[in-house]
Amino acid sequence: KNFPPGPRALPIFGNLLQLNLEESHCRSGEGKLAKRYGNVYSLFIGSRPAVVINGLEALKEALVNKAADFSGRPQDLMVNHAVQMKAHAPGVVLADYNPGWREHRRFGLTTLRNFGLGKQSMEQRILGEVLHIIKLLEQSVGKTVDPHLLFHYAASNVICQVLFARQFSYEDEFMKFSVSLFHETSKIINGRWGMIYDSLPMVRNLPLPFQKAFKMFQSAHERRLEMLAENKKTRVPGKPRHFTDCYLDELDKRGDDDSSFSEDQLCAFILDLHFAGTDTTANTLLAAFLYLMNYPQIQERCQQEIDKVLDGKDLASFEDRHQMPYVQAVIHEIQRMANTVPLSVFHCTTKDTQLMGYSIPRGTIIIPNLSSVLFEEGQWKSPHEFKPENFLNDQGEFVKPEAFMPFSAGPRMCLGEGLARMELFLTVVTLLRRFKFIWPEDAGEPDFTPLFGTTQTPKPYSMKVQLR
Numbered sequence: 001k002n003f004p005p006g007p008r009a010l011p012i013f014g015n016l017l018q019l020n021l022e023e024s025h026c027r028s029g030e031g032k033l034a035k036r037y038g039n040v041y042s043l044f045i046g047s048r049p050a051v052v053i054n055g056l057e058a059l060k061e062a063l064v065n066k067a068a069d070f071s072g073r074p075q076d077l078m079v080n081h082a083v084q085m086k087a088h089a090p091g092v093v094l095a096d097y098n099p100g101w102r103e104h105r106r107f108g109l110t111t112l113r114n115f116g117l118g119k120q121s122m123e124q125r126i127l128g129e130v131l132h133i134i135k136l137l138e139q140s141v142g143k144t145v146d147p148h149l150l151f152h153y154a155a156s157n158v159i160c161q162v163l164f165a166r167q168f169s170y171e172d173e174f175m176k177f178s179v180s181l182f183h184e185t186s187k188i189i190n191g192r193w194g195m196i197y198d199s200l201p202m203v204r205n206l207p208l209p210f211q212k213a214f215k216m217f218q219s220a221h222e223r224r225l226e227m228l229a230e231n232k233k234t235r236v237p238g239k240p241r242h243f244t245d246c247y248l249d250e251l252d253k254r255g256d257d258d259s260s261f262s263e264d265q266l267c268a269f270i271l272d273l274h275f276a277g278t279d280t281t282a283n284t285l286l287a288a289f290l291y292l293m294n295y296p297q298i299q300e301r302c303q304q305e306i307d308k309v310l311d312g313k314d315l316a317s318f319e320d321r322h323q324m325p326y327v328q329a330v331i332h333e334i335q336r337m338a339n340t341v342p343l344s345v346f347h348c349t350t351k352d353t354q355l356m357g358y359s360i361p362r363g364t365i366i367i368p369n370l371s372s373v374l375f376e377e378g379q380w381k382s383p384h385e386f387k388p389e390n391f392l393n394d395q396g397e398f399v400k401p402e403a404f405m406p407f408s409a410g411p412r413m414c415l416g417e418g419l420a421r422m423e424l425f426l427t428v429v430t431l432l433r434r435f436k437f438i439w440p441e442d443a444g445e446p447d448f449t450p451l452f453g454t455t456q457t458p459k460p461y462s463m464k465v466q467l468r
């Protein structure tokens, strides 16, 4: 009763036949279903009710004002079955809203923060990786390169340094496997086959294309177990070298009490951070260079600001962002247009609740349509165009509108936001300082429409690199 309206659902199938997440995530106002039913509408994934939330007002009410009601995670979807290896070890991203999730989230945030302040700071790790990219690009000066894997390998290495203090060669099998795991499964889970799996429990054991995701996650799990065993051989308790050691120290401290910490949870947490930290940052960087090449005046203006602020300095630091309002605006505008995680990670209601006057029962899947806010009319000076001015006031100062929520909002908001922002800033600034990036003459018109998935990826492209 008083459930949000939506297209009529068939028994068993629900809205599977109409269900195309790519369509429903369309920008606010352009999304067919939002236009017809309003900013809060319902869908049925098989027999399970789901509510799609569009626009800043409704999303804020759900994710921030009524956070406790809307911060659960649905269980029993394909993503849970594929990613979660042990029933008692849900990791963090997919864990329901409970004390175990809260403890792990807090531990994750504190540990990431401590590394940032430690001797080998996060900044140095990121810059080390960017200098490696520079070396590779220098070998391609005057030629065209495909940056796709480059940014994925770099982002993966940053997070691997945090997790295990390891920096892999770009030829390493583990590296190649991880990147293809993240890339392929992110497309399967939110795609047509993922929807079929989630809607129709009776097909789940059939040899359909979604089985690939299961196989890949299983083999990723085995590799993590091997790495953990390796790590234990050289670990000295109380002298943590990285995130994994910190977790094992915490486990020692807690002993065998009823704590939610366990080695199985560590395995799940490592995968969460590696996955969530790689595909997102790498795809945003890919979008960055796609836009920078196709808006050469904007690229040049960034370079002028970077040259001025870094004059006489060897390397950029994250603090420099305060002197670079234009670059900051450009990076934020890139994130807005990149729309990397368009439907966030699905939430779930933890109790019967209300939203914008509708009643939503406990256990309803919540689909936060972040893209509807990133392009919402009335929230941006130019909602549909690539314009750094969306983040600049009349004095040319950097300002961040409330509707900038690519990391979502509320208690489940991205745990890696700090790291991601640092990576985006240091990578873009360091590369723009050294190179000019040119859209190849024979590349035709750029296509900015990304490939849809849990994380979106810019269509493959090449870039021409020149030394400045």
Ligand code: HEM
Binding pocket: 092, 093, 094, 105, 159, 272, 273, 276, 277, 278, 280, 281, 284, 340, 341, 344, 345, 346, 347, 406, 407, 408, 409, 411, 412, 413, 414, 415, 416, 417, 419, 420
């Ligand atoms: C540009 C880069 C990134 C974007 C756009 C992004 C975006 C997001 C979004 C939209 C969510 C879902 C929030 C929600 O459920 O409401 C999320 C969750 C999460 N992200 Fe990120 N992310 C990025 C980078 C990272 C990095 C580098 C890490 C790892 C250090 C990370 C770790 C996580 C984790 C662990 C969660 C789950 C949080 C929870 O459930 O409590 N993310 N991210």
